[in-house]
Amino acid sequence: MTLERHRHGVCSALLPFGTSIFTEMSALAQKWDAVNLSQGFPDFDGPLLIRQAAADALLKGPNQYTPSMGTAVLRKAVAAKMKRFQNVEVDPDTMVTVTAGATEALAAVFLGLVEPGDEVILLEPSYDLYAPMVARAGGTPVHVGLELPHFELPAQALADAFGPRTKAIVLNNPQNPCGKVYSAEELALIASLCESHDALVVGDEVYEHLVYDGRAHTTLLAVPGLSERSLVISSTAKTFSMTGWKVGWVVASPALTEAVRMSHQFLTFCTPGPLQEAMAGALGYADTYYGELLSDYDRKRRMLCDALASLGFGIQVPQGSYFVTVDIRPLGFEDDLALCRALPASAGVAAIPESVFWSQRRQGRHLVRLCFCKKDETLSQAIERLTAWRARGMKGG
Ligand code: PMP
Ligand code: GLN
Numbered sequence: 001m002t003l004e005r006h007r008h009g010v011c012s013a014l015l016p017f018g019t020s021i022f023t024e025m026s027a028l029a030q031k032w033d034a035v036n037l038s039q040g041f042p043d044f045d046g047p048l049l050i051r052q053a054a055a056d057a058l059l060k061g062p063n064q065y066t067p068s069m070g071t072a073v074l075r076k077a078v079a080a081k082m083k084r085f086q087n088v089e090v091d092p093d094t095m096v097t098v099t100a101g102a103t104e105a106l107a108a109v110f111l112g113l114v115e116p117g118d119e120v121i122l123l124e125p126s127y128d129l130y131a132p133m134v135a136r137a138g139g140t141p142v143h144v145g146l147e148l149p150h151f152e153l154p155a156q157a158l159a160d161a162f163g164p165r166t167k168a169i170v171l172n173n174p175q176n177p178c179g180k181v182y183s184a185e186e187l188a189l190i191a192s193l194c195e196s197h198d199a200l201v202v203g204d205e206v207y208e209h210l211v212y213d214g215r216a217h218t219t220l221l222a223v224p225g226l227s228e229r230s231l232v233i234s235s236t237a238k239t240f241s242m243t244g245w246k247v248g249w250v251v252a253s254p255a256l257t258e259a260v261r262m263s264h265q266f267l268t269f270c271t272p273g274p275l276q277e278a279m280a281g282a283l284g285y286a287d288t289y290y291g292e293l294l295s296d297y298d299r300k301r302r303m304l305c306d307a308l309a310s311l312g313f314g315i316q317v318p319q320g321s322y323f324v325t326v327d328i329r330p331l332g333f334e335d336d337l338a339l340c341r342a343l344p345a346s347a348g349v350a351a352i353p354e355s356v357f358w359s360q361r362r363q364g365r366h367l368v369r370l371c372f373c374k375k376d377e378t379l380s381q382a383i384e385r386l387t388a389w390r391a392r393g394m395k396g397g
Contacts, residue, residue, distance in 0.1 A: 013135045020128055021356045025340060029350035034343070035382040037370040038350040040176070040322060043378050046241035047289075050282045057274035066273045068265045070098025070249065077280040078249050085208075086219045088227070094254040097261050098276060100268045101246035102206045102235040105260075107133050109202055109231050109250060112263035114139040118167035120202075123153070125357030125364055127176050127204065139167065143359040149316070149327070151180045155189060162193050168200040169193075171220065174207040177354050177369040178325050179318020181215050191225040200256070203232040206248075207321040209239045209290055212298050215319060221251060228253050231260065236279045238322065239293065241373070247271055247279045297322055300372040300379060307383040308370070311390055322373040325354060329366045331394060336368050337361075347389035349382045 008015055025038035036043075045051065069075065075092035082090045090096060099105040106129060114120060116138035122130050124145045131141040144161045147154050162169075171190060173182045182190075194201055203220035211217045220230035235248030248271075250260045301317070305324055309315045314327025333339045336353035344350045354367035372379060389395075 011136075014132055017128075017132045021352055022128070025344075025350050025352055028341065028344040032344035032348065032350075034345075034348045034350045035374075035378060035385060036350045037372070037374065037382055038340070038352045040371040040373055041243040042241040042373040043375055044241060047282070047285075050240060050242070050278050053281050054274045054278035057277040062273060064273070066098075066270045066276060068269050069261055070096065070271065071273060071276045071280070074098055074247075074249075074276040074280040074283075077283040078251065081283045082219070082221065082251060085217075086222050088219060088221045090221075090251055091254070095251055095257050097250045097252075097257055097264055098271050099248045099250060099264055100271050101237060101248040102204060102233050103129065103246070103248070104264070104268055105233040105235070105248045105250045106130070106202070106204065108260050108264040108267055109233065110134050110137040110139065111267070112259040112261075113137075113200070113231075113256070114167055117165060119163065119165045120167055121158075121161050121169040121199075123158075123169070123171065123175070124359060125151075125175075125177055125354055125367075126170070127172055128356065130170050131359070140165075141359075142166070145358065145360075145363055146178070146180065148363070149314075151175070151178045151316070153182070153186045153189065158189070159193060162197045162199065164197075166197050166199045168202050170202045170204065172204040173220075174211060174217070174318075174320025176207065176321055177323050177352065177357055178316065179321045179323055181211055181217070181319040184218065187218060187220070187223045187226075191223050194229055195225050199229070201226055201230045203230055205232055205234045206238055208234055209293060210297055210322055211320040212294070212301065213319065217320070229256075231256055236282065238373075239290075240279065240282050241293075245275050245279070247275050297372070300374070300376065303376065303379055304370060304372040304383070307379075307386070311386055323369050323371050326368050326370065327366050328368055331390075334366060336365050340368060342395065343389075346395040348385040349389075 022039040029036035075096040079090040079092040082088045110133045114137040118139045119142045120134045120139045121142045134141045208217045231252040237243040316325040340353040352369040355361040355364035358364040
């Protein structure tokens with residue numbers, strides 16, 4: 001036997017996607033000891049109290065499987081949080097499913113709902129896992145690009161993308177990588193298209209608490225017309241600065257929840273109990289916690305945006321998330337991937353090329369994403385290094 005038919009190893013649905021850009025850029029950052037503003041994770045840990053609660057729960061137990069849908073205490077905390085921040089009534093027993101982060105939540109949603117032949121609309125630039133996981137579920141991603149330079153929703157192109165095979169649209173709000181926060185009018189447009197085509201909306205709301213300049217986050221479940229057709233995903237990764245814990249959830253109507261639970265039980269079955277216990281307590285933190293998280297990130301956002309603007313990059317100040325998008329053309333670069341591959345060695349800073357978030361690479365080729373979920377001193381160091389790189393004549397790309 002030659003093993004010829006296994007020569008690719010990877011199945012055909014995933015083969016076109018290659019290794020995640022986050023893995024590639026973090027490895028380069030490590031190799032060159034660069035300040036890593038590429039993969040979005042804080043270089044500080046979330047509150048000690050949460051870690052203490054998890055440690056206590058680990059020692060006290062139980063340490064066995066939890067119910068597949070999630071522990072009652074965490075499901076209730078998620079429902080209480082939806083009521084508190086969004087004034088949305090959620091039944092913790094029939095509408096909340098706890099998952100291994102938003103990543104598994106998205107996989108569970110696509111695998112639980114998408115039939116071969118279904119189309120799923122993705123708004124580009126779109127987070128890296130949507131297209132591969134839709135494809136692996138047998139669906140066809142239908143890409144609609146936001147209009148550059150301000151990432152506006154193209155009403156006509158969006159309407160044209162809907163058709164009889166549209167199963168769902170994915171709405172990442174606030175959006176990674178571009179930091180867009182959708183307006184009430186844009187949400188209403190999406191709602192009316194979904195209603196008229198009987199389509200679902202998968203909301204990826206992991207940056208729900210990082211919305212700046214007095215804007216408010218609106219969950220899809222609060223948008224008129226969408227409460228029965230939305231699956232809202234979030235996680236504790238960003239809100240509690242512990243991306244490695246992987247505690248997430250899906251909130252949806254009982255009928256849609258049934259589909260999510262069906263696939264979730266075969267993916268991970270359940271999420272570690274002590275982490276669920278600790279995060280259930282964290283979700284109930286006082287408003288001061290959420291307020292400080294936002295004001296800290298707001299300060300970091302300004303710090304990085306101001307510095308990048310004075311270095312000469314074109315800046316898109318993000319409305320939400322912890323990423324800033326820069327246009328590299330004013331500095332004479334035109335290939336984001338080449339620049340990001342060179343930057344760790346030449347400048348000692350790592351960033352993410354945004355063209356990877358577009359189905360047509362050329363559309364995002366002039367854009368680079370940098371994250372500001374870092375200590376102030378880390379951001380200062382990155383800024384110093386970029387300033388020195390610029391003074392040296394900016395090799396790279
Ligand atoms: N969706 C988006 C838009 C993200 O940026 C991320 C990255 N954290 C995820 C999902 C995955 O979240 P989690 O770490 O909870 O799996
Ligand atoms: N969400 C993180 C980012 O956008 C990456 C998560 C991951 O590495 N999969 O940077």
